[in-house]
Amino acid sequence: GIQVEQSPPDLILQEGANSTLRCNFSDSVNNLQWFHQNPWGQLINLFYIPSGTKQNGRLSATTVATERYSLLYISSSQTTDSGVYFCALDDMRFGAGTRLTVKP
Amino acid sequence: EADIYQTPRYLVIGTGKKITLECSQTMGHDKMYWYQQDPGMELHLIHYSYGVNSTEKGDLSSESTVSRIRTEHFPLTLESARPSHTSQYLCASSEYSLTGWITDTQYFGPGTRLTVL
Numbered sequence: 001g002i003q004v005e006q007s008p009p010d011l012i013l014q015e016g017a018n019s020t021l022r023c024n025f026s027d028s029v030n031n032l033q034w035f036h037q038n039p040w041g042q043l044i045n046l047f048y049i050p051s052g053t054k055q056n057g058r059l060s061a062t063t064v065a066t067e068r069y070s071l072l073y074i075s076s077s078q079t080t081d082s083g084v085y086f087c088a089l090d091d092m093r094f095g096a097g098t099r100l101t102v103k104p
Numbered sequence: 105e106a107d108i109y110q111t112p113r114y115l116v117i118g119t120g121k122k123i124t125l126e127c128s129q130t131m132g133h134d135k136m137y138w139y140q141q142d143p144g145m146e147l148h149l150i151h152y153s154y155g156v157n158s159t160e161k162g163d164l165s166s167e168s169t170v171s172r173i174r175t176e177h178f179p180l181t182l183e184s185a186r187p188s189h190t191s192q193y194l195c196a197s198s199e200y201s202l203t204g205w206i207t208d209t210q211y212f213g214p215g216t217r218l219t220v221l
Contacts, residue, residue: 092137097144097146
């Protein structure tokens with residue numbers, strides 16, 4: 001199956017900082033999603049982005065399918081952004097996640 | 105806001121018991137999924153379904169079963185619980201198109217935290 005690799009595994013930021021999370025995959029995909037899992041365990045879909053760029057407030061994502069990677073940008077981070085960010089591919093294979101901690 | 109529900113939210117049981125975790129969604133989604141997740145770790149697909157009377161196995165399916173008799177309901181059963189089953193179980197749903205696995209966003213329930221003593 002497709003291999004998914006997320007980086008960095010852990011990220012600690014001060015409130016207000018910007019960050020970039022990366023998802024690499026080993027083969028072409030038809031579908032890619034980014035999720036945020038909050039500290040209480042609830043998973044929320046952030047972007048459905050098999051290709052191109054999307055933006056939603058302080059978050060944006062870009063998938064370059066030909067290069068087999070996707071990036072999630074978080075600008076002006078807030079403490080509520082803390083949690084684990086996962087990317088998932090079209091066979092519902094999840095990466096190991098990036099654990100983000102935003103300090104006040 | 106997604107309308108997908110899981111019960112119970114927390115369950116503590118003894119080894120060898122048979123348990124059923126419930127999942128329901130009111131969005132009319134055809135595709136539903138069960139995942140197992142240890143705290144802070146990646147999700148592992150257990151089972152999924154394309155629609156009524158459809159069930160498929162994922163990576164961790166060997167010790168559990170599912171059924172899909174109604175579109176909105178997708179229960180997961182562990183025939184004989186073991187301490188190794190202690191984990192969080194997440195149910196999800198999405199729309200499904202014949203052109204691919206997922207055509208729209210995937211919505212997750214709040215999860216069931218299972219502890220097997």
